[in-house]
Amino acid sequence: MAYQVLARKWRPQNFHTMVGQEHVLRALVHALDEQRLHHAYLFAGTRGVGKTTIARILARCLNCEEGVSSTPCGVCSSCVEITEGRFVDLIEVDAASRTKVEDTRELLDNVQYAPTRGRFKVYLIDEVHMLSTSSFNALLKTLEEPPPHVKFLLATTDPQKLPITVLSRCLQFNLKNMPADQVAGHLRNVLTSEEIPFAEASLWQLGRAAKGSMRDALSLTDQAIAFCGGDLTESSVNQMLGSIDQGKVVAIVSQLQQGNASQLLHLIKELAEHGQDFVVALEDLLSLLHQVAICQVLPDAPVSVQFDQVKVQELAQSTSPADVQLFYQMGIMARKDLAAAPVVQAGFEMALLRMLAFRPQLHAGQMQVAAPQISPQAVASNTTAIAEAQPEPEPQPEPEPESAPKAKIEPEPEQAPQPEIQPEETYQHQATQAPVIESPPWDEEPQLEQEPQLEQERQLEPERQPEPVAMAEPEPEAVVAPQKPAHDWTLADLSEPNWIQVFNDLNLSGMTHAIAANMVFAQRQGTHLQFTLEQGQSSMLNDTHQSRICEALEKMFGCELKLSIGIGKAQTETPFANRQRREAQHQNEAISSLQNDPNVASLTTAFNGQLDTDSVLPVNPIEI
Structure with a gap:
């Protein structure tokens, strides 16, 4: 016996074994059981x-x-003949190949005759939107008032092309695309039933690739x-x-979270x-981010079979909700832009790099990039050059013009220009080695680029700068990164009125900072601190953020604490x-x-x- 493909072998034979389209099946089942039948269905x-x-x-x-x-029943002669496609009173017409008005008139010439075998003469017209305008006009009268023994069943993939006069004469049912899990x-x-082994993930991949078509x-x-x-198997189907x-999709989200x-x-x-x-990789990435976002709001929610539930829950705990939403939004926008990219791979890479660059908790200087291949000698030379290029807090040659006797003991004037050349040479050497500096150029303080010029001006015109130490002092302070608390807090200082000042001194960032900003101090019992979080922010709170807040408080007060957030x-x-x-x-x-400025008032009046x-x-x- 010849092999029968699955799509034909497993075609449903009744409404109760059909998968999907429940909204259509429900209406048809009730109409059949209650004998309330229309003469035309679309x-x-x-x-x-499932139209045909x-x-x-x-x-x-x-x-x-x-x-x-x-x-x-499925066993009588009429049911068997319809299943085998040889029932004389079921007339199937392919409108795509019979578009002419002559074909439609020939079809309608036999409408008036009673059925030969069955109870009704059924006309099944597939792709009905392909009929010509003349064919539709020829069909209208019969479609509106057919003989009682005639039923019209019309099927189309493009109902927008049907004339409104045809639509108004039919009961219209819109069949939906079936979801991948169904x-x-x-x-x-x-x-x-076919006794073929399979992996669950492979079925989901096939269901998704079908794009709603069974x-x-x-x-x-x-x-x-x-x-x-x-x-x-999953790998073979992929x-x-x-x-x-x-697994690669999970790894991508994990590296995004780490900024690698x-x-x-x-x-x-x-x-x-x-x-x-x-393109499929980006769609899978968006699907995983969607699952992670659901898991962050509902930790016990079921995860799609394509992903491992344990890994999804781990990503939900380690990734902030703000990052997940940002990644998803950027992925949606990148999906539209992939078609415009010169190379699809480059467009995918740019999408991931944008996710890293615009993370609220990560700037470009914190990205983990591959270290450049530089010899230790070059690094040591560059470190020395940078150290020489920075101005000393108290330059030695500057105070000497204040004492005339000291100036006479100094070497001859022809050696005086050397201090002017030295900073310039050092600056040039520093500029040559600049790519070795790990921090990006936009994170450097602008004062560092002006230091050699300022140093030369101080040495060329010492009489105009009698106190050079005062000008040199602010420069090292500009590059000091660590921030110190404004107060030396103790645990006894923590109270409801001054929680705002304590919060401003905590070293928090990102979503953890946002959660703490919406908390108020409730009470303290020994080393047990209790806070109250606003109801609107409760979905963002998890063990990771609570642990970070507790660590910041312990670092501030210098003792181990127990933290409760209600x-x-x-x-x-x-x-x-x-x-x-x-x-x-x-x-x-x-x-x-x-508004009270007189200049603004005069301009407003004049013009x-x-x-x-x-x-x-x-x-x-505003000041913190």
């Missing part, structure tokens, strides 16, 4: 969602010898059985479909070597609300200052102008 939907299948089942229900019902569930039943899913399954030799290994740019580029290179489709309504002003109030007050003061208060920004930010 089924619209994309390919492979539903029409044939409906024809079987109408002509079953057991009577009209939603459950045809398709995977049906494939599981099919392969179990027929396409069964056809891809036939192809996968042949490709895999009868055993559907290789057939050109999809990405989901070099490892990200290495993963992209591996994907390119295996010929992966980067959810509720803050009775006092949170640090975030305090800052918002003071910023609004600062903004209003800036606007008031401009009949108006002050745009929305564009006003304070010159100086």
Whole structure:
């Protein structure tokens, strides 16, 4: 016996065994059981969602010898002939090949005659939108008032092309694309019945590749059985479909969370070597970020079979919700831009690099990049050059013009220009070695670039700078990075009124900083601190953020602490609300200052102008 493909072998024979389209099946089942039948039905939907299948089942229900019902017997001669496609009273027409008006008139000439075998004469017109305008006009009268023994079943993939006069004469049912998990569930039943081994992840990949079409899913399954030799493994199905290994997707999100740019580029290179489709890779990345975001809000929510639930939960704990939302939004925008990229791989790389560059908790100087290959001698030479280029806090040659006797003991004047040349030579050497500096150029203080010039000016005109030490002092301070607390806090100082000042001295950042900013101090019992977090921020709180807040408090107070954070309504002003109030007050003061400025008033009067208060920004930010 010849092999029958899965798409035909597993075509449903009644409404109760059909998968999906419940909204359509429910209406048809009730209409059949209650004998409330319309004379024309229109089924619209994309390919492979069940339009023709539903029409044939409906024809079987109408002509079953057991009577009209939603459950045809399937064994009578009418049911068997309809299943085999040889029932004389089921006239199937392919409108794509019979578009002329003569074909439609020939079809309608036999409408008036009673059915030969069945209870109804059923006309199944597939791709009805392909009929010409003349054909539609010829069909209208019969479609509106057909004989009682005639039923019209129309199917189309493009209902927008149908005339409104045809749509108004039919009961229209819009069939939906089936979700990947529903398709995977049906494939599981099919392969179990066919006794073919499979991996769960491979079924999900086939369901997703079908893009909502059950027929396409069964056809891809036939192809996968042949490709895999009868055993559907995840790696083999991925290789057939050109999809990405989901372990690589998890690794990409993990490296994004760590800010490891070099490892990200290495993963992209591996994907390119295996010929992966980067459009599919970006879609998988978005799917994983979606699962992580759900897990952050509902930790017990089920995870799609394509990803490992333990790994998704680990990413949900280690990645801040703000980063997940940012990555997802940038991925959505990059998906639109991939078509415009000169190379799809380059567009995918740029999408990931943008995710790193715009992370709220990571700037470019913190990215983990591959270290340049530089010899130890070059590093030592560069370190020496940088040290020589920086000005000393108290230069020795400067104070000497104050004492005339000392000036006479100094060497001859021809050696005096040497201090002018020395800083310039040192600066040139520093500029040559500049690429060795690990921090990016936008993180350097601008004063460092001006130091050689300032040093030369001080040595050329000492009489105009009698106190050079005062000018040299601010320079080293400009590059001091660590921030010290404004107060030396003790645990006894922590109270509800001064929590805002304590918070401002905590070394927090990113989402942890945002959570702490929406907390108020509740009470202290020994080393047990209790805080209350605003209800609106409760979804962002997890063990990671609570641990970071506790560590920052322990570092500030110098002792081990126990931290409890409750959810509720803050009775006092949170640090975030305090800052918002003071910023609004600062903004209003800036606007008031401009409105009361006489120059602004004169310009407004002279040019009949108006002050745009929305564009006003304070010159100086508010003080913490």
